[in-house]
Amino acid sequence: MGYKIVIVGATGNVGHEMLNILAEREFPVDEIAVLASRKSLGTEVSFGDKTLKTKDLDTFDFTGWDMALFAVGSEATQKYAPIAAKAGCVVIDNSSLYRYDPDVPLIVPEVNPEAVHGYSKKNIIANPNCSTAQMVVALKPLHDRAKIKRVVVSTYQSVSGGGKAAIDALWDETKSIYNPTDNKTQDVFTKQIAFNVIPHIDAFMEDGTTKEEWKMVVETKKIVDKNIKVTATCVRVPVFVGHSEAINIEFEEFLDEDEARDILREAPGIMVIDKREDGGYVTPIECVGDYATFISRIRQDSTIDNGLNLWCVSDNLRKGAALNAVQIAELLGRECLKKG
Template sequence: MSKERLVVAVCGATGAVGREMLNTLEQREFPAAEVIPFASARSAGNKVPFMGGELTVRELTEESFRGVDIALFSAGGSTSEKFAPHAVQAGCVVVDNSSAWRMDERCPLVVPEVNAHALAAHNGIIANPNCSTIQMVVALKPLHDAARITRVVVSTYQAVSGTGQKAIDELEKQVRQMFNMQEPDVAVYPHRIAFNCLPQIDVFMDNDYTKEEMKMVLETVKIMEDPSVKVTATCVRVPVFYGHSESVNIETERKLSAKEARAILAQAPGVRVYDNPAQKMYPMPIDAAGEDDTFVGRIREDETIANGLNMWIVSDNIRKGAALNAVQIAEALAERDLLKVRDPQLFLR
């Protein structure tokens, strides 16, 4: 990594992902001369832990980015849309965790294990993909390189932390209420989440897919850089606090045996094969919590088609699904000397 000491901003530093970004910068010893936490005016003055001490949160404004080399955004789409262009104007490279810039043709959508080369063409804003997309493509890309995937059918089982702290609090509260024979309060989701599964994440689109499902479809194709790959998704919210799980079925041009797929994935960056049915060994959210790797198990051939595989993919949605991926992008930008903005006015025009 570059030995240059960089000034790093974390925007949305008081949220779950923002705090994990700070934690990840510390754990991975990112070469920062200074780390500056930003949040809304109501959070300004609060303290967040970093490097054994505390940092004071500053209010995020349009003038916050003078002298900042790279900004990690996790403050919501509207905040990113408003402030990221001003960061770029100040010469700061943005890595944004919201959905605001993911499908913008000016912005690469990057998972470093999959398409780090796309960073070379950035224009100042790099988009961090959806958490459920990230873990899936980390496992799919090495198989695609080996046998070319033609179709993906994925069903997700997503933790409430993907919605934020308010959803974590609501699940906890609902569980307590039900154990105490009380009617649970429902505010965050359209229905009770405790002891339930909701086959709706985000709003429904005109095609009756949810916005979350279409994110997986469109983002996967953009990251894999192969529009011929067909993807269909069903996304389900489950009463788990941390860790997204996915049941994935793929069809490939060339047949891959389960044994060959395990061998390929065992060598893939960011993947941990955890697969021994005889020993009841398969990934679960409790295994992935706090871990950097994406876990893959239940790898088996689909006996209904000639070239099909099933697998079960689990990852920590706050860690690899958000904070870690963003920091890995920042590391790749520093290592490749790509922390330069070509056209500071591009996103303000």
């Protein structure tokens, strides 16, 4: 027997990816409903070899449905997720709304699968921030071996993390630079994004960090270990899809780079490509469409006693959002909502 699945926000980038990944992974679906706002009502989306028409989120009855994968903003989630949860449909939410709620599990299946059993408190499970998701996949197996004290991470985040408008802004700006007569101004970013980098993602907080940086700190503690100290600098770069991270890790005990490489090679969800030669590493454009989190440039940090550096790359629309949500759905079905 399969599950009755709802995709909320099916016409967006992440919603499209959720449908693609459900089909690719042959998730056991008995019935699927695709929902959108009224302005997108009737829009057709693909699910495997099927074409589905979107239904109105505002009037949809979640009663009798098993899981709802939400790929809409916090405002819409705040309105509709409790309705779905109250109707008995487990919500897997991709927004930031529930991530910091102590009664809502925040899950990366390769890292803290045991947390899935906490879904029953509110019938809601949270998906982490895209930049956090790929980092903790790399941190967890190393933490299990040598216990991480501190992480310093700098991110290089693609524009797709900001949605379709951000993708369009990069495209339009790039075209206008080469063709000044096709000059389109964008108000998505605070600075020019084409041929530039912007050290600012989300709102600034009182201490000078941005909300994106704060998310990485708080979410890593909730998912991996509350005692890990994390400091982050999050940067938007002119890449369409794929987030990259330069991660510096300080451990409580020494961990040799060769052992770390072996640990990561055996860890779930990770692909190590680490040759010390030209091109012996992965870049964002190579990770697009892939499930894995790629690790390269593993090396000892000689400036501290127990330090390692590594380079981490992943498709943010997949592992950073849609794939992780589908993996949570698979975990939930396997552990909690068994059929047949």
